[in-house]
Structure formats: C-alpha cells, structure tokens
Amino acid sequence: MKVAVGSPGTWSGLLLRTGQCAFAGTSIGVMVSTLGFSNYTAFCYLIASMGLQVLWSFGLACLDAYALKIKRDLHNPVLVSLFVVGDWVTATLSLAAACSSAGVIVLFARDVHFCTTIPHFSCGRFEISIVFAFVTWLLISMSSLVTFWLLASI
C-alpha cells in the first residue's frame, strides 16, 4: 500500500483531521449563537451532522497523533476499510446537511426575501455557518478519496 498525502498516520492526515474538527466546530458555534436557529429542522440537522463530524475527525486526529508518536503504520486493510466507511458516511451526511441548510437560506434570501424584509433575522450568521459546513465537507471528502484510493490499491 502506497503512502498518499492525507492518508492515516501521516502529518498531512493529521492536518486534514484537525481542519475538519476546527471548521465543523466553528460551524456549530456560529449556528448555536444565532437567535432562532432551533425553529428550523435543517439548521438543527446541520448541528447534529457537524457534531458527528467533530467526534469522528477528533477520534481519527488522536489516532494519527498516536501513530506518529509511536511511529506505527496505520495502512492495514481492516483499519483502512473502517476509515473508508466512516469517512464516506460522515462526508455524505455533511454534504446533505450543508445543502439542506443552503436550500433553506436561499429560500429565505431569494424566494421570500426574509433577509431584507425582517431586519432581526440573522441571515448573514446562518450563511457563515453553512459556508463553514461546506469547507468541512471539502476536507472530509479529500480524506474519503485518499482512504478509498488506499483501500482500492491494496
């Protein structure tokens, strides 16, 4: 099995996982600090999905750090299969959450013009949280592609 950039147990892999945690955490932070988010199912789902992403990426970041510390190779078929399944599930859920929230915010901004007609409606903060969720998805999709590539090239 080749060692690819971003693969488990490497510095680039650790960096990717840390980035996923940071962006998902920021997305949650911005969303929960916005008044009225809990009235919308899509925004609650975004928080749940980003929460799962933080847990998964934090766990794998710890594993990467441990593997780097004890110089252990994580490119084992069983472990890589586990990473592939987890990465694909969390990546799909993250994209679904980001897109469903984006669908709702586009409805508010363009279709019913809530963002301009209701001044206390925090469209900007919702949009920032969704952008962070999309960045998280980009990073987790990179990890997913790398782990799937690793598994396929056994």
Add this chain to the structure above:
Amino acid sequence: MKVAVGSPGTWSGLLLRTGQCAFAGTSIGVMVSTLGFSNYTAFCYLIASMGLQVLWSFGLACLDAYALKIKRDLHNPVLVSLFVVGDWVTATLSLAAACSSAGVIVLFARDVHFCTTIPHFSCGRFEISIVFAFVTWLLISMSSLVTFWLLASI
C-alpha cells in the same frame, strides 16, 4: 483491470445508466407538472441537476450499448478517468439538489406547516419528485464507486 458489476461496457453498467435516466427523468416530470415549483430556487435547481444527470447517463448508456454491440472493452485508463470525473461531479450535484429541495420541503411540512394549512400546495408531488432524485443519486453513486474502484485498481 478487473471487470466489476456495473462497470462501463457491461450489461449491469447499461442497466444502472438506464435506471439513472429513468429516475432522473421521472423526477423532472413530476416536478415540472406541479403547480408553483418555479417560485422556489431549490426546486428549479433540482430540475437543472436532474437534467444534467439525464444527459450524462443517457450518453453513457448509449456508449455501453455500442460497446456491448461491437464487443469493445471500455476499460481503458483514459476513458475510465473521464467516467470517474463525470460520475463524481453529477453524483455530487444530484445529492446537493435532492438535499436542498428536501431541506425546503421539510421546512414547509414540519416548520411552517404549509402542507396542512394551505390545501392547494402540492407537498406530496414535491416529495415524490425529491424521492426520485434521491434514488437517482443512489444509482449514480453506485456507478461512481465502481468507476473509481476500477481506476484505483489499475
């Protein structure tokens, strides 16, 4: 390169592509026949994305049929790379369209109760179209995984 179920130039591949075309076409048909869909950006985006999916899957279905007829092997690295890129792009766009429309319909059904309070609002038809879009995404994601696996196992 191994011949996997659903790979380009096989009967199972042709069946998958035909299924993608059929479900994407039905999703478009149900959506455009529903009154008021054009007032919502997410539903228009669903039609655009499913339209792209129909074009892509129809093109590949024709290629599969041609390859089966003349018994030509399509497992060529350049062709498979092209299939991988096209499949991944259309799969991501299909999931994004289905999820953004699902976000909007969940808002209408659960958060603002449009489906019960406004009798002429065709929630059911929108939901059917979205379900067909999700089925299309499932089928195109299968094709994507198979082509990516083929490319990685060169």
